[in-house]
Amino acid sequence: MAQTSDTSPTPLIETRGLTKRYPGVTALNAVDFDLRRGEVHVLFGENGAGKSTLISMLAGASTPSEGEIRLDGRPVAFHSVADARMAGISAVFQEFSLVPTLSVAENIFLGNELKTGPFIDRPAMRRAADALFARLDFRIDPRRRVSDLSRAEQQMVEIAKALQGEVSLLILDEPTASLTDREVDHLFRVVTAMKAHGVGIIYISHRIQEFARIADRITVLRDGTKIGTYPMQGTDEATLVELMAGRAISEIYPAIAHAPGAPLVTIRGLNAWGVNGIDLDIRPGEVLGVAGLVGSGKSRAFRAMMGLLPVTAGRVVWHGDASDRDVTGISTRAMMAAGAYYLPPDRKTEGLQLAFTVRDNLAQGVLPGLTGRGLLPWPRIRKTCEQVAERVELPPAYRGRLAAQLSGGNQQKTLFGRGLGRDYALYVFDEPTVGVDMGARAAIYRLIRDLAEAGKAVVVISSDLPEAMNLAHRLVVFSRGRIAAELGRDGISEAAVLAHFFAEEEEVA
Structure with missing residues (x-):
């Protein structure tokens, strides 16, 4: 596959031989990169490939050891994030930078507060935040305290904060990791509108399926070195995975033997906050996939089972070697003692x-x-x-x-x-690969295979639909706090799963 050659006018931003060294390691090695006005340029690579190091220097969060950054053809040196922001560069990093005790509006205008005379004009900030959310089609009350928001809502506030003011270059680092499909659609419409106004966007994501929707070019990094820059048009997912990880995509998802036993856990009529009457069997020797949009109840159901949320109705029964045991509403520590391990979504x-x-x-x-x-x-x-x-x-x-x-x-x-x-007899993995590259994913998937084939009951809760579909022997789809469908291996398809994502919403509408 041919790499692109730059015959365009002066890039919005470019790097020449950019290098970053830390004691004992070279995080980025002589990387040349450029971003044009009105394009989305994806940075793609495994964790540790150098993506975060590169954008941290472009955003002013760190300084290069060697090399040069040029903005509109002129050499620049950013000594802080504020320096880069004054030059029109704004970043949404993977790690949130919000102040939990402040309101949404106060966070958006933090350091750039609107004032009437010497006094902060909070009503004006709320109105401006409302207008910004309306443009983004994000439904968030600017008066709410950030600590009361879900992770998805906090991600939306981070994006809105980055777009406040004059922005000529926007850096988005895993911006969709916590968003629903509809919120992703909203974000991509905003990205398209910004492109039309000449804004350049550097985009980092492990979700390869997103690239075809918004990317113009892709630069692949591996071990701190640039592998190449390629046009999105004509570049498929399999090629990108091989460039990034040095392995074929067929090697990512392992075949998992299926030998289900009698149920280890039975859940009947389970009710909790956001969970309405769940009936489910969890079997050893099987990977149970759990899919659904953010807010569908897929995580809450299992957090309630594990004692992390109060159970308001229903029963959870553990079928042990000696006798059955009602474990409804017991503590998380007691569930772990019984033989259940829960991997939370936020490490x-x-x-x-x-x-x-x-x-x-x-x-x-x-x-x-x-x-x-x-x-x-x-x-x-x-x-x-x-x-x-x-x-x-x-x-x-x-x-x-x-x-x-x-x-x-x-x-x-x-x-x-x-x-x-x-x-443990039961492993519940809630978003097991969020923010994780393909190389690490392959290792995690092998662990899941080994556990299931060793006779353990494995539950994989995932917002990454290909992950849930490829790992599951049996797949349940959550919608509006209920199980909308339970699919056997032969019935698992993207069309079937997506149809049930929205089925109940359409019935209620």
Whole structure:
């Protein structure tokens, strides 16, 4: 496949030999990149490929070790994010920068407050925020406190904040990870409108299926080095995966043997906040896929089962070796003691201890299965942690690092590792690969295969439809707090799943 050659006028922004070194590692190595006015240029690569390093320098969050950044053909040096913002460059990073205790409007205008004389004009900021949300077609009350918003709503506020003011270059880092399909459509309409007004957009996402909708060109990075820049037209997903990961897309999703047993857990008439009368069987030796839009209740149902949300009606029964046990409404700790592990969707706020090393995080998963009376068996704990690290494919060099210093993929592997420190019978993986590249996904999918083939019951809750469809032996589709459909392996198709996403909404409308 041929790379593109730049015969256009002066790029909006370009880099020449851009390099970033940290002690002991070169994060970005002599990368040439350019963005034209009115185009969407995708940066594509695995975690650790250099994407975040490149955009952090373009957005003024860090400075290059070598190389040059040129804006409208002139060399520039950004010493802060504020410098870049004054030059018309705005970024929405993967990690949110909102202040939880402030209102939505206050966050959008933070550092650029509207005033009447010496006083902050909060009504004016609310009106301006309302107008901005109306343009984006996002339904959020600007008076709400950010801490009361869902993750999807916080993502929308981040996007709105980036678009406040004059923007000539917009950087979007995984902007759709927490959005529903309809919200993604809204965002893409905004992106298209901005392109028409000459705004250049750098777009980062692991969702390859999005690229055909909005991308003009794609630059692929691997291990801090530029592999090439390619036109979106004529470039397919399989080629991109091979360029990014050095492996074919057919190698990403493993074949998983299907040997379901009698139900391990039965759920009958389960009601909780946002969950209305769920009936479901969870079987060992099977991957149960769970699909649905954000807000459909797919996560809440299993959080209620795990004791993370109050159950208001219904029963959850655990079918153990000795006898059946009603586990409705018991604590999360008690559910884990019964044999269930839950991997939360937000690894930073609910999953990992970011200030702990990888080994310490893994030890937290090992300890409940090894401790008893007397002294802790530390040699055994350390040995088990090393075995778990090998199993989740965490390189030895990373095991002594703080979890906060790892890429998203290695953080997710660490979170998986915490669940492998004990022998659980049921594993519930809620958004197991959010923000994770294809290479790390392949490793996580192999772990899911190994667990199911070892006779464990595995639940995969995912907003990534190809993931849910390719891993599941049986797939349930949630809509409006209910199970809209249950599909066997032969009945799983994109058309069937999408039809049930909106079926109940159409009936109610």
